[in-house]
Amino acid sequence: MSTSNSTAENSIASEQPNRITGPHHEPPTVANATTYWRCEACNRESIREQDLHRETFHAAECEVAERC
Known part of the structure; x- marks a missing residue:
């Protein structure tokens, strides 16, 4: 049983x-x-998930952008 109140997300x-x-x-x-x-x-946030899978969406030095 978990005692944490945080969500998995x-x-x-x-x-x-x-x-x-x-x-x-x-x-x-x-x-x-x-x-x-x-x-x-x-x-950075977007209502369209696919935006976050484009390198140009992210900040210039974002580590995630390098994986797009």
């Missing part, structure tokens, strides 16, 4: 900061709430 992101994570869900209190994906290395 959050624990994966904290252990492996150079990954693409998602989908993340905006809280229902946000107008036009949607889901989005995030590059944990450069902190």
Whole structure:
């Protein structure tokens, strides 16, 4: 039995900061709430997952971009 209150998504992101994570869900209190994906290395986000698999999407020195 786990005593952690963190979600699997959050624990994966904290252990492996150079990954693409998602989908993340905006809280229902946000107008036009949607889901989005995030590059944990450069902190860029997009509502389209395929954007994060393009090298040009990431910051100039992003480690994830090198794997695209």
